Amino acid sequence: MLLKKLTYLFISIFLLSICLNHDGFAQQKKKSRKQLESEKRRNLEKIAETKRALENTQEKKEVTVGKIKAIKEQISSQEEQIGLMEQDMELIDMEMQDIVYAKMNLEQKLDTLQKEYAAMLYTASKTSGKINKLSFLFSASSFNDLIMRYKYLQQYTDNRKSQVAQMTKVVALLRERQGNLEGKKSDKKRIISAKLTEAQNLELLKSRQTEMVGELSKKEKDLRKEIEATKKSVNRLETLIANVVAREIARKNKERELKQDQEAKLAKNKSKKPSTKVKNQELDDKETALGKSFGASKARLPWPVQRGFISDRFGIKEHPVLNGVLINNNGIDIQTPRNATVRSVYEGIVKDVTEIPGLGNVVLIQHGEYYTVYANLQQIFPVVGQKIGAKETIGTAGESGGATEINFQIWHNSEHLNPEGWLIPR
Template identity: 50%
Template sequence: MQYLKKIIFLLITLSTFVAAQAQTKKSRASLEQEKKNNLRKIASVRKILNNTQKEKESSVGEIKAIGEQIDNQEKRIELVSKDINLIKVEMEELKKAQSELELKLKNLRHEYAEMLYKESKNSSKLTKLGFLFSSSSINELFMRYKYLEQYTENRKQQLVQINKIAEMLRERQKTLLHKKISQQQLIEELKIENKNLAVLKDRQSLVLEDLSKREEELKAQLEKSKAAVSNLNSLISKVITAEKTTRKVPASRREIEETRTKTAKTESKTKAAEPEKKETVSYATNSSKKFKNFAAAKHNLSWPVNGFISDRFGVKNHPVLKGVKVDNNGIDIQTENGATVRAVFEGLVLDISQIPGLNNVVAIQHGDYYTVYANLETVNVRINQEVNINQALGTAAKKDGYHEINFQIWHNFDKLNPEPWLVNK
C-alpha cells in the first residue's frame, strides 16, 4: 500500500509538470504567431522598399520605408530574444522535472528491489502452496489466494509504471537536447538580424544625408502637398454639405423609390385587386454580413490597400526637414506599383474628383460616415454606384517617386483617425 501511494504521488508530480508544459506551449504558440506576422510585414515592406530604391533619386518615401523596416527589424530582434528566453525557461522546467523524476525513479527501483529480495527470502521458507494450504479454513484459503493474486498483479503494474516513467525521462532528455540546439541556432540568428539592422540604419543615414542636400526641393514638395490637402478638405466638406442640404436620401435610394413608384402605378392598372406591397430600403447596412453599420465595424475594417502606414494621423515632425511640422487628416499608406485600392465598407460612391497633387479622389458615403481614397491612378467606379466591402475602386498612383494613397474617415464634418478603425495586421 505504501508503495502504491508513492506511485500515485509520482503521477501527481507528472500531471503538475504536464500542466506547466501546457502553459508554456500556449506562450510558444503566441510567440510563433507574432514571429510569423512580423516576417510577413518584413517581406511586404522589403518589396515596397525595393521599388523605391529603383528610382534614380532618394525620396521621402524611401526614408519612410526604411524607417518602417527598421521598426520591423527591431521587432524581429525582440521576438528572437523572447524566443531565446522562452527556451531558457523551458529548459529549466525540463531539468527540474528530470531531476525530480530521476530521484523518485531511483527510490522506486530501490524499494522494488528490496521487495523482491524480501519475497525471495520468504519464499525459501514458505512456498505459495504451503502458504495456501496452511489456512485454517476454506474462507481463509480463499482470502489468501486472492491476496496472492492481487500481490502478483500489483507487482506487474508497479513494473509497468517504472518502465513508463523511465521512458518519459528518456523523452525529456531528447527534448532538452533539441531545445539546446534550437537555442544555439536562435543565438546565431540574432547575430544575423543585428547585422541586418545595422545595414538598414546605415542606409537610412545615407538617404537622410542625400535628402538634406535637397532641402529647397523638399520644401517645394511640401507646399505642393499642403495645397493639395487644403483642396481635398474643401472638396470633401462641400460634398458632405451638398449631400446633407440637397439630398434627404442618397441618389441611388431616390432613384430606386422612383422606379418602384412607377412600377407600382403600372401594376395597379392590371392588378387593381392585389393588395399593395411595401418594401423597406436599407442604405449603408450590412445585415447579411458581420457588422450592421459602419460604426460597429471599428477595429475591424479591412485595409484599403496592401502596404504600411507611412504617415500617421495628426501633427508630427517632417521625416527630413528639421523644425518643420506636417499635418495629416487621415493616414498615408505606402504600397507597391499597381496595387489595387478597395472599399473598406459597403456604401454609396458620393463623389469622384481630380485634385492636383493627389490625382483621383473617391469619396464613399456610409450613412453619417464617409471614407476618402486619394491619389488613385485609375478609378473603376462611378458616382451614385453602390459598392461592397473590398470592391476594387482603382489603383494607387505615384507620388514623388513612390506609390502611396491617402485614406481618411469623416463622421459628418469631423475628421477621425483611421488607424484604430482598421483591423490589426
C-alpha cells in the same frame, strides 16, 4: 497490506499529476509560442514588403521621400524582429526551466519507485526462503482464510508488475524530457546566431538611411515647397469631406422633418389607415444599420490594397528628413506594388469622385455615419451615387514621393479616425 496498497495508489496518482501538470504548463507555453511565432511570421512578411518596395524604386537613382519612408519602416520592422527574438529566447529559457523541473521530479519518483521495488523483492525473497506459495495457501485455517491468502498473493504479484510498468514509464518520460531539453538548447543557439545577423543588417540599414537623409536634406527648399503644397491639398480634401458630411446631415434632417410632417397629417386623418413606414425613413434605417455594422467592424476591415505596408502613420509627427518640421496625416499612407488595384474596405455608396492636385484622384464612400477616403489614385472606376460592395475595385494606386502609395482615411461624420486600428492586423 492496506498501507502498501495506499502507498502504491498514492505513487500512481502523484506520478499522473506530474504528467498532467507538465502537460498543462506545456499547453500554456504552446499558446505563447503560437502567438509569438505568428507575430514573427507577420513581421517577416512586413520586412519582405519593404524590401520589395525599395527594390521597385531602385530604377530611380535619386533619393526620394518615398524611399526614406520605406527604409524607415524596414528599420522599425527589423528592430521589432530583434525584439521578438529576445522574447523567443526568454520563452525558451522558461520552457527549459519547466523541463528541468519536471525532469528532477521524475528522477525523484524513479528513485522512490526503485527503492519500493527493491523492498518488495527483498520481502519476497525472505518469504520464499521460509515457505512456498502452496504451503502458504494450504496452511490456512479455514476456507475463507485460504481465499484471502490467494487474493493477497495475486495482489502482491500485480503490484510488482505495476511497479515495473511505472518505472518503465518514468524512464521513457525522462528520456523524452532530456530530448526536449537538448532541442531547446539547439533552438536557443540558432536564435542567438540569427539575432546577431539581424543586428548587423539593422546597422547597415541605419547607415544607409543616414546617407539618404543627408543627400535629400540638401534639397531643403524643394522639400519645404512640397510640404506647403501638400498642406493646401490636405485642406482642400478636408473641406471636400466636411461639405459632403454637412450635406448628408442636412439631407437626413430634412427627411426627418418630412417624416414628422407626414405622421402629423396621418394622425389628423383618423379615417385613413396609418402607413407602416415612409420610403425616406426606410432609407434612413438602412443607413443607420450600415453605420452600426461598420462601427462594429473595428480591427476586422480588409486592407484597401492586397499587398503593402504603412509608410506613414496617422497624426502629427516629425518630417522624415527635415529637423524641427512637423507634418500631419489625417489617415495612413500605404506603399504598394506598382499598378496595384485599390478596393473598398466595406459596402457603401460613392458620395464624391474628384481630383485634387497633390493628392491625385480621390474617392469618398459613405457607410452610414462613417466615410472612407481613398486618395492618390491613378485611375478611378466608380461614379457618384454608385453602390459599392466590400473588396470591390475602385481604382489603381498612383505615385507619390517617388513611390507607389495611396492615402487611406476613415471619418465618423466630421471626426477623422486612425485607420490602422480598423484594419485587420498584418
